[in-house]
Amino acid sequence: MKAPVGWLRDYVDLPESSHEIAELLASIGFPVDAIEPRPELSNVVVGRIDTLQKHPNADRLQVAKVDIGLRQPLNIATAATNVAVGQMIAVAMIGAQLPNLKIERRKMRGFESEGMMISADELGLPADWFEDGILQMDAETLLGADVISYFRLRDDVLDVDITTNRPDAMSMTGLARELAAATGKELRLPPELQHAEGRIGARDRDAKKDADGPAVSIRSADCTRFVAQRFSNITVRQSPLWMRVRLALAGQRPINNIVDVSNYVMLEVGQPLHFYDAAHLSGNHLIARDAAPGEKLVTLDDVEHELFQTDLVIADEQAVQGLAGIKGGKNAEVTAGTRKIILEAANFNGARIRRMSAAHGFRTDASTRHEKTLAPILTDLGAARAATLLIAEGAAAHAPHAFGDSLQKQTPVHLPLGEPKRLLGFDLNAKEIRALLSPLGFNSEQDGDQALLIQPPAWRNDVTISADVVEEIARMAGYDRVPMVMPAIATHDIASAAYHLENRIAYSLEALGYYEIVSYSLQGAGVRQRFSNAGLSLRAREVEIRNPLSAEQTFLRSALEPGILDHFARMDQPIKIFELGHVFEQGDRIEEIPMLAMGWAVENAREPNWRDSAFLQFKGDCEELVRRLTGRKPEASRDTYLGMHPGKCATLSLDGVEIMHLGAADPRLLHGYEIRRAVYLAVIPLTHIPEPAIPQYRPGSRFPSTTRDLALVVALEVSAKAIEQTIASTIGDLGKSVRVFDEYRGPQVGENQKSLAARMVLQRDDTTITDEEADEAVARALSALKSELGAEIRS
Amino acid sequence: MSQLAQQLGEIKGRFDAALSRAADDAALEALRVAFFGRIGEITLLRRSIGKLPPAERPTAGKIINDTVASMEEQLSAVQAKLESAQFASELGKDIDVTFPSTEPAMGSIHPIRRLTEIISGYFERHGFAVVLGPEVEPDYYNFDALNIPAGHPAREGFDSFWLTDTLLLRPHTSPMQIRTMQQHQPPIAVIVPGKCYRRDAVDARHSYMFHQVEGLLVAHGIHFGHLKAMLTGMCSELFGPESSIRFRPSYFPFTEPSAEVDARCPLCKGRGGSCRMCGGSGWIELGGSGMVHPNVLREMKYDPEVVSGWAFGFGIERMALRRYDVDDIRRFFENDPAFLRQLR
Numbered sequence A: 001m002k003a004p005v006g007w008l009r010d011y012v013d014l015p016e017s018s019h020e021i022a023e024l025l026a027s028i029g030f031p032v033d034a035i036e037p038r039p040e041l042s043n044v045v046v047g048r049i050d051t052l053q054k055h056p057n058a059d060r061l062q063v064a065k066v067d068i069g070l071r072q073p074l075n076i077a078t079a080a081t082n083v084a085v086g087q088m089i090a091v092a093m094i095g096a097q098l099p100n101l102k103i104e105r106r107k108m109r110g111f112e113s114e115g116m117m118i119s120a121d122e123l124g125l126p127a128d129w130f131e132d133g134i135l136q137m138d139a140e141t142l143l144g145a146d147v148i149s150y151f152r153l154r155d156d157v158l159d160v161d162i163t164t165n166r167p168d169a170m171s172m173t174g175l176a177r178e179l180a181a182a183t184g185k186e187l188r189l190p191p192e193l194q195h196a197e198g199r200i201g202a203r204d205r206d207a208k209k210d211a212d213g214p215a216v217s218i219r220s221a222d223c224t225r226f227v228a229q230r231f232s233n234i235t236v237r238q239s240p241l242w243m244r245v246r247l248a249l250a251g252q253r254p255i256n257n258i259v260d261v262s263n264y265v266m267l268e269v270g271q272p273l274h275f276y277d278a279a280h281l282s283g284n285h286l287i288a289r290d291a292a293p294g295e296k297l298v299t300l301d302d303v304e305h306e307l308f309q310t311d312l313v314i315a316d317e318q319a320v321q322g323l324a325g326i327k328g329g330k331n332a333e334v335t336a337g338t339r340k341i342i343l344e345a346a347n348f349n350g351a352r353i354r355r356m357s358a359a360h361g362f363r364t365d366a367s368t369r370h371e372k373t374l375a376p377i378l379t380d381l382g383a384a385r386a387a388t389l390l391i392a393e394g395a396a397a398h399a400p401h402a403f404g405d406s407l408q409k410q411t412p413v414h415l416p417l418g419e420p421k422r423l424l425g426f427d428l429n430a431k432e433i434r435a436l437l438s439p440l441g442f443n444s445e446q447d448g449d450q451a452l453l454i455q456p457p458a459w460r461n462d463v464t465i466s467a468d469v470v471e472e473i474a475r476m477a478g479y480d481r482v483p484m485v486m487p488a489i490a491t492h493d494i495a496s497a498a499y500h501l502e503n504r505i506a507y508s509l510e511a512l513g514y515y516e517i518v519s520y521s522l523q524g525a526g527v528r529q530r531f532s533n534a535g536l537s538l539r540a541r542e543v544e545i546r547n548p549l550s551a552e553q554t555f556l557r558s559a560l561e562p563g564i565l566d567h568f569a570r571m572d573q574p575i576k577i578f579e580l581g582h583v584f585e586q587g588d589r590i591e592e593i594p595m596l597a598m599g600w601a602v603e604n605a606r607e608p609n610w611r612d613s614a615f616l617q618f619k620g621d622c623e624e625l626v627r628r629l630t631g632r633k634p635e636a637s638r639d640t641y642l643g644m645h646p647g648k649c650a651t652l653s654l655d656g657v658e659i660m661h662l663g664a665a666d667p668r669l670l671h672g673y674e675i676r677r678a679v680y681l682a683v684i685p686l687t688h689i690p691e692p693a694i695p696q697y698r699p700g701s702r703f704p705s706t707t708r709d710l711a712l713v714v715a716l717e718v719s720a721k722a723i724e725q726t727i728a729s730t731i732g733d734l735g736k737s738v739r740v741f742d743e744y745r746g747p748q749v750g751e752n753q754k755s756l757a758a759r760m761v762l763q764r765d766d767t768t769i770t771d772e773e774a775d776e777a778v779a780r781a782l783s784a785l786k787s788e789l790g791a792e793i794r795s
Numbered sequence B: 001m002s003q004l005a006q007q008l009g010e011i012k013g014r015f016d017a018a019l020s021r022a023a024d025d026a027a028l029e030a031l032r033v034a035f036f037g038r039i040g041e042i043t044l045l046r047r048s049i050g051k052l053p054p055a056e057r058p059t060a061g062k063i064i065n066d067t068v069a070s071m072e073e074q075l076s077a078v079q080a081k082l083e084s085a086q087f088a089s090e091l092g093k094d095i096d097v098t099f100p101s102t103e104p105a106m107g108s109i110h111p112i113r114r115l116t117e118i119i120s121g122y123f124e125r126h127g128f129a130v131v132l133g134p135e136v137e138p139d140y141y142n143f144d145a146l147n148i149p150a151g152h153p154a155r156e157g158f159d160s161f162w163l164t165d166t167l168l169l170r171p172h173t174s175p176m177q178i179r180t181m182q183q184h185q186p187p188i189a190v191i192v193p194g195k196c197y198r199r200d201a202v203d204a205r206h207s208y209m210f211h212q213v214e215g216l217l218v219a220h221g222i223h224f225g226h227l228k229a230m231l232t233g234m235c236s237e238l239f240g241p242e243s244s245i246r247f248r249p250s251y252f253p254f255t256e257p258s259a260e261v262d263a264r265c266p267l268c269k270g271r272g273g274s275c276r277m278c279g280g281s282g283w284i285e286l287g288g289s290g291m292v293h294p295n296v297l298r299e300m301k302y303d304p305e306v307v308s309g310w311a312f313g314f315g316i317e318r319m320a321l322r323r324y325d326v327d328d329i330r331r332f333f334e335n336d337p338a339f340l341r342q343l344r
């Protein structure tokens, strides 16, 4: 909310510096988002045009004698056309500072001008919100008065952030009250805004004083109170300049003296008002009701709205005259010819107004206040303040009539005296508490020995429980008084396992040379498209976002691999990366799975079709990760996986449970991403990684070992794993390690065959193994290899 | 006897010649074997003593022993000379130690995780558990249970991505307050790091996806002072031992009283001015905090008159931008290796 400091000064004495005021506001919970500085201004006074003549040497200039209350009038030349003798105007004297302009003695076509008549623009006000040409002062303004200090044009405007629980502070008087309480200064309110509590019960007292006043029927529980008041003898014209300047500084465009009063009261008191031209209402009767099917309303801004049955409207006996709490209708608009008006100051259920505002996509200054549910007392205060301002404009005010709920005191809050200490950690006695709360309008009395009964003021419907009161106390006492005490936390049974697993993964992969990335969880349709261009379709149905901000946010990701590929495409360099993140699948319900994906982009190698050294390196990384996480070495087996090369894809398992899938990326997919390197991918759901096994130490044998290499020829489909397993299971305890270490295919072995070299390390724990034992073990292994796998010794 | 002396002289002559040619340890070892080995010349000569008359044997033994002693001396002298020559040659090597190093092929931890870990680690050492939660959450966990019923004005502050009428991407980590309190009884002491989503237009300071770290402590006798002490300690880890924090009153529906938390700027020590890190305010905004609202405790079937607690929720990126002096929040999600390498 824009709060002109000059306006706030009406109600409370404030420090000179805007920054100091901003800090004060922030210290009590109203941070200032921005201080809009006012321009440098000086030496502008009120003058009256006494004579006006054509400039002797220039057709388009006139020369005026302007009385500024001194003995000698000033001779001033002007090109403006809206000037006339007798007008009160603003004069910048020689030496005056205006935005981007300093007034100096100068000759205009041979005539020496002793100052300048100025426009609103030249006072730093929005030019198109004021009259063209020279700014006209009100007739009763004092000659020679300092325009800048009179209108407080040097005081900055604060953009104050008001939390949604404090609609009472969305007003100049509301903010002034907070500032007065924070500084201990007196709050000066207009008389009709004082003694709010005294109005409680006003409905009965004011009834039937205006026999010709409008009847109001409330036919919805969402309209809680409706103050209606009749004004006659209305003359619609421009508002006095002081009001127009104030509205403009607060960001509100001046319209006419009636509309301006409603805006002024909304900004000053916080209660939105609406004025109806009584001549355009059918029957002296306003009805607050739900909209009927098919009803329409043209609002003041000339927009036609189809009304929903969920809309709350204000209607007369014939038609809808306004969208409750949001905007009035065009039909009964106050216009130049308006003579009698009906004032509406109403209170609505905020949630209802919020839903209506959202349904119509229509937010106004009124709805931003009403949607937070205002205190009902504001209806009466707003009407009373409007009456004063309208009377000043010559209107005749009739008695207000209040309809709906009568005004109630807020429910008092029981505050045990130990409560501030229990929640804030520091002690306050009853006297201190009362002194802190009283400037905010809270009354309190002793409630037994150990408690206070706190009566919140009528405008504070946000304070309903003792914690709310403690917050008020903390705000006023200042959080600086909170002591520092380390908590002693008792043991509890909440586990951090999932977090620690993620960290173990991240630090393991860092050590293996992988960079962690974090990519966006939302994506566009492009991901699915890229897969389908490669002849692949994403396994899972993606979860759709209902209200994305852009086409790139339409789906939740169903896999991490596209993010990895996207990174390789964007960065175009060889690198190892990984990401830990959630993926989402749309099934009968939405599945959310924490995942790990690893990727390696590496320069293409020239290798025969049956060899891929980088794959083996990548598999080594994957196995090492599994070992670090589980303490065990996983089994690899051939597999297929979406997006992976069908001939270069494996699954790692532990005890038959799949842990991860890895492989070279499908070349068609790489083509779609325009990646020209070889890419290896691995994916691991974090949902079934077993707890780590504790490694157990086994002392090595003291006796020498012997190493035997076997050169075998086998059919192509015989895997290295099968060779190793067959040897290992045949030679049993003698085998300390069995490893296939070379593969060859080509003319030296038959077609559909390959040659594999395996190395066995043989050793006994109890004595030195003899050559005979070793030979015998090798023979057994060869025989098993031959019978089980059809392996021959390579000659 | 004289024959033996003559043989010995010849052997010694061959030894001297061989020794003068020996240029390394291997040659010396070969020499040893040739003269003193199992069938070395000296060994054989010793054996021949037995053939001499008994009276000559002691003299013969003495002559051989004397010669052997002098040969051994020669051997060790040459060996010593060879060794010192080797050391001299080894010590003579001289490299340019400023030549660029070979970098180890280490990867890196993302700065978001690193910062999360510093914060979580601090709280873990003080008895907190670190829990993770889902990013798709029902409105009950995001709002209703947190004292933000439908139609509440504060819902607007959480401009969220919706998936169904009731499911949305969590706009804050606070749903895990509810999940944790539903599953456990006080004392509750948890830290919740994780991704959050809000419909913010993306620019240098805003991202629709961001990370928060949430803290919740609920037990008997917990008050704001405990929060102040814990957060001051956290800032010491983040910004150095002279750190301090301040609270500013604020409003969150799920805490009462509520406060914004600022840390004193570590660069200008709160002086502000033209400080690049805090933008001149002297303070760095961390996020919201407060005492858990009685309605939230009651929803969890806790008695708000018996237990009390506090919660906070800080934006990780906002802290990371300050801590690592990063100019644009989008860099955290671009993952340029050059960026990641600098912040590892």
Ligand SMILES: [Zn+2]
Residues within 6 Å of the ligand: B265, B266, B267, B268, B269, B270, B271, B272, B275, B276, B277, B278, B279, B280, B281, B282, B283
């Ligand atoms: Zn600073």
